[in-house]
Amino acid sequence: MYYGCSWFTMKIGFIGFGEVSYRLSKIFFENGFDVLTSVEGRSIKTRGFVNSIDYIELLSTFEEVAKESDILISANSPHSALGIALRYGSLTNGVYLDFNNISPDTSKQIANFLGDDHFVDSVIMGKVKSKELNIYLSGKLANKVESFIMDNLDSGVDSKINTVVISENIGDVSALKILRSSYTKGVSALLIETFESAKKLGLEDELWNILDLTENKPFRESATSRINNSYKSSKRKYEELEEVLEFLDSFSDKKEKLMSIATRDKFKYLKNRDFDN
Amino acid sequence: MYYGCSWFTMKIGFIGFGEVSYRLSKIFFENGFDVLTSVEGRSIKTRGFVNSIDYIELLSTFEEVAKESDILISANSPHSALGIALRYGSLTNGVYLDFNNISPDTSKQIANFLGDDHFVDSVIMGKVKSKELNIYLSGKLANKVESFIMDNLDSGVDSKINTVVISENIGDVSALKILRSSYTKGVSALLIETFESAKKLGLEDELWNILDLTENKPFRESATSRINNSYKSSKRKYEELEEVLEFLDSFSDKKEKLMSIATRDKFKYLKNRDFDN
Numbered sequence: 001m002y003y004g005c006s007w008f009t010m011k012i013g014f015i016g017f018g019e020v021s022y023r024l025s026k027i028f029f030e031n032g033f034d035v036l037t038s039v040e041g042r043s044i045k046t047r048g049f050v051n052s053i054d055y056i057e058l059l060s061t062f063e064e065v066a067k068e069s070d071i072l073i074s075a076n077s078p079h080s081a082l083g084i085a086l087r088y089g090s091l092t093n094g095v096y097l098d099f100n101n102i103s104p105d106t107s108k109q110i111a112n113f114l115g116d117d118h119f120v121d122s123v124i125m126g127k128v129k130s131k132e133l134n135i136y137l138s139g140k141l142a143n144k145v146e147s148f149i150m151d152n153l154d155s156g157v158d159s160k161i162n163t164v165v166i167s168e169n170i171g172d173v174s175a176l177k178i179l180r181s182s183y184t185k186g187v188s189a190l191l192i193e194t195f196e197s198a199k200k201l202g203l204e205d206e207l208w209n210i211l212d213l214t215e216n217k218p219f220r221e222s223a224t225s226r227i228n229n230s231y232k233s234s235k236r237k238y239e240e241l242e243e244v245l246e247f248l249d250s251f252s253d254k255k256e257k258l259m260s261i262a263t264r265d266k267f268k269y270l271k272n273r274d275f276d277n
Numbered sequence: 278m279y280y281g282c283s284w285f286t287m288k289i290g291f292i293g294f295g296e297v298s299y300r301l302s303k304i305f306f307e308n309g310f311d312v313l314t315s316v317e318g319r320s321i322k323t324r325g326f327v328n329s330i331d332y333i334e335l336l337s338t339f340e341e342v343a344k345e346s347d348i349l350i351s352a353n354s355p356h357s358a359l360g361i362a363l364r365y366g367s368l369t370n371g372v373y374l375d376f377n378n379i380s381p382d383t384s385k386q387i388a389n390f391l392g393d394d395h396f397v398d399s400v401i402m403g404k405v406k407s408k409e410l411n412i413y414l415s416g417k418l419a420n421k422v423e424s425f426i427m428d429n430l431d432s433g434v435d436s437k438i439n440t441v442v443i444s445e446n447i448g449d450v451s452a453l454k455i456l457r458s459s460y461t462k463g464v465s466a467l468l469i470e471t472f473e474s475a476k477k478l479g480l481e482d483e484l485w486n487i488l489d490l491t492e493n494k495p496f497r498e499s500a501t502s503r504i505n506n507s508y509k510s511s512k513r514k515y516e517e518l519e520e521v522l523e524f525l526d527s528f529s530d531k532k533e534k535l536m537s538i539a540t541r542d543k544f545k546y547l548k549n550r551d552f553d554n
Contacts, residue, residue, distance in 0.1 A: 103520045126491050134490065166483050175478050175524070180487055182521045182537050183471040185514055188503040189543040190463040194456055195504065201452050206443050208497060210457055213411065214403050215496040220489050226465040227472065237462055243380045244459045247452070255546045260459050262539030266466040269532045 009034045010152050013069030015062055015088050016076035017042075017050050020099060023128045024073065029055045031161055032154040036069060038062045066091035070148065075099040078106070085110040089118065095145050097122040104174035111170040116140040121173040125180070132160045138172040186259075193259045200251055230267070234274060238267035286311045287429050290346030292339055292365050293353035294319075294327050297376060300405045301352065306332045308438055309431040313346060315339045343368035347425065352376040355383070362387040366395065372422050374399045381451035388447040393417040398450040402457070408436045415442070415449040463536075470536045477528055507544070511551060515544035 012028045014021040014037040025035040036057045039047045050056060059065050066072055066088040072095070074084045081100035089096040089110065096119050098110060111119050120139040126132075137145055146163040153161060166172045198207040215222075230237060241264035248257045289305045291298045291314040302312040313334045316324045327333060336342050343349055343365040349372070351361045358377035366373040366387065373396050375387060388396050397416040403409075414422055423440040430438060443449045475484040492499075507514060518541035525534045 104524050125487055136487070164486075166480075172478070172480060172483075176475075176480055176483055176487055178521055178524050179471055179475050179478075179480070179484055180491070181517060182474075182525075182540070183467055183488065184491075184503070185507075185518060185521075185544070186467040186471075186536050186540045187464060188507040188514070189540045190460055190467070191500050191504050192507055192547070193543065194460040194463075197459075198453075198456050201449070201456075203443070203449060203453055203456070206449075206453055207456055209441075210402055210413070210453055211460065211500070212497050214457070214461075215500075219492040220485060223468050223488070223492075226461070227468050230462075230465040230469055237465070240458060241462060244455055244462075247381050247455050248459075255543075255550075258539045258543045258546065259463050259536075262535045263459070263463045263466045266470065266535045267462070269535065270469070 010070050010148065011036055011068055011094075013037065013065040013072045013092075013094075015065065015072065015074045015084055016080075017046065018075065020075040020124075020128050021073070022053070024075065024099070024133070025053075025056065027133050027159045027161060030154070030157045030159050032152060036065050038065050062088055063091055067093070070094040071097060071145065073097050073099060078102050082106055082109060085119075086113055089114045092118065094118075095120055095141055095148075097145075099124055101177075102174070104171050104178060107174040108171055111139075116170055119170065120145050121170045123173045123177040125177075131158055132162065135161065135163045136166055136173045136176065137163060138166040138168065139170045140168050142166070142168065190259045193257065196256065197248060197252060230270070231274075234267050234270035238264060238271050241267055287347050287425065288313055288345055288371075290314065290342040290349045290369075290371075292342065292349065292351045292361050293357075294323065295353065297352040297401075297405050298350070299330070301350065301376070301410070302330075302333065304410050304436045304438060307431070307434045307436050309429060313342050315342050339365055340368055344370070347371040348374060348422065350374050350376060355379050359383055359386060362396075363390055366391045369395065371395075372397050372418055372425075374422070376401055379451070381448050381455060384451040385448055388416075393447055396447065397422050398447045400450045400454045402454075410436070410438045412438065412440045413443055413450045413453065414440060415444045416447045417445050419443070419445065467536045470534065473533065474525060474529060507547070508551075511544050511547035515541065515548050518544055 011034045014025060017037050029035050034057060035055065036059055037050065038059045038061055039050050040061045059068065069092055072088065072092040074081060076084060078100050081098055081102045085096065085098060096114055099122065107121055116139050120137050120141050123136045125134045125136055142165045146165050149161060149163050166176065195204060195207065198204045241260065244260055245257065245264055248260060288311045291302060294314050306312050311334060312332065313336055314327065315336045315338055316327050317338045336345065346369055349365065349369040351358060353361060355377050358375055358379045362373065362375060373391055384398055393416050397414050397418050400413045402411045402413055419442040423442050426438060426440050443453065472481060472484065475481045518537065521537055522534065522541060525537060
């Protein structure tokens with residue numbers, strides 16, 4: 001067990017201690033923070049795991065963790081998020097951050113309860129596993145949390161923590177997370193649909209090679225040109241999608257071309273909207 | 278005007294001479310091929326343009342161009358493709374290539390008429406503007422066309438021509454083109470939808486920055502992990518999309534979230550299909 005020099009060192013407390021808390025605590029510890037948690041009421045397995053981590057300061061209850069922490073982090077599961085926030089969020093004098101992948105709606109409920117003096121809307125962008133942790137913040141105290149973290153960082157270590165303040169509005173960071181999620185999951189669905197069609201035609205490898213040739217451009221550059229292009233020629237793109245669907249018709253049922261149908265409908269909407277303006 | 282040494286040099290003929298033909302003819306000429314066309318029946322403007330290109334060999338009719346060419350290329354517009362193929366494709370002793378962005382169906386109609394002794398399914402992947410031209414070929418004569426081009430290339434020049442033979446089947450290359458088109462236009466539609474939502478929330482720049490952070494990975498690596506991930510957790514992804522839609526509901530009408538609705542439906546289908554198996 002590690003007893004940090006708590007008089008000078010900033011304290012990050014964790015309610016719950018799974019994979020995400022473990023990774024976060026490690027990065028924060030390496031960067032010079034004290035990390036606290038408790039095993040109150042936890043399974044023997046979790047106790048064993050937490051006890052094996054030598055840098056963690058263990059308190060007897062989560063209530064104490066909440067009271068001692070400058071930043072209190074909840075990283076459990078989306079459905080336990082609200083309960084934990086209501087129970088422990090109000091006990092801390094520090095700032096409460098929720099990393100449970102919650103909806104903007106849940107985020108707002110927590111904010112309504114804790115007030116924006118104790119709650120900051122926060123999201124980890126990208127993987128927690130990597131050596132670089134990107135934390136996005138919005139809310140009245142977002143700047144304070146950023147200084148709190150950045151002023152105390154140890155620049156000599158391998159793992160980096162970056163913070164980005166988006167705005168003073170609770171909900172902005174959650175909204176960005178959900179827009180990103182909507183886009184990336186849309187791409188996933190498109191990939192699955194396209195490659196399932198290619199597989200049926202025995203052209204899977206060939207399609208990988210072709211997309212590898214044309215899709216490896218810098219994101220922003222290719223995305224901007226796609227957006228401009230689509231606005232400029234939504235009618236032609238709509239017609240091309242009609243052809244795509246005619247082609248897919250011969251070997252796919254409706255569920256197998258949902259994304260292509262939506263793409264056609266989207267361009268139909270865009271071309272008509274442009275026509276109306 | 279340029280009179281090539283036609284006894285030794287392979288001849289590429291063009292029916293029609295717009296932007297694409299111009300770029301193709303330039304690259305082929307730089308690589309040591311003779312390039313032929315005609316201005317028969319063309320506008321004064323087109324005549325002036327073609328006459329100004331000093332490396333082009335001009336014949337008096339397109340019929341002669343067809344008869345003289347080892348490879349006859351039609352690059353005009355999708356709707357004129359079939360007519361040109363029927364009229365000139367049958368006159369050539371060489372191979373007829375159609376670069377008119379036609380549907381697999383039109384491609385098959387041309388193949389039925391010309392037979393696979395004179396027709397090769399062919400597509401230019403990527404932009405014609407670049408210094409590198411990628412031509413994909415399928416059909417019985419695909420290998421012959423590849424050797425014809427590759428054996429005659431001048432390796433000492435800047436602009437490169439690459440050929441890729443996909444298979445012996447007419448239609449495979451057109452199918453690849455349309456699958457690629459379906460995927461890339463789906464991404465375009467997703468981008469537009471996502472950034473229109475971000476704009477409404479005043480978070481456009483912030484979303485660009487976030488996606489720039491996470492979307493700049495090599496295509497194949499990120500696409501493969503997305504596909505595997507989506508199959509593994511289609512139920513969770515379906516639930517997350519339900520949350521996305523709940524969020525979008527508050528400020529979007531149906532047309533503004535078509536892609537997200539389709540993504541949700543796709544994951545619903547995938548999770549149920551996995552359940553059935």
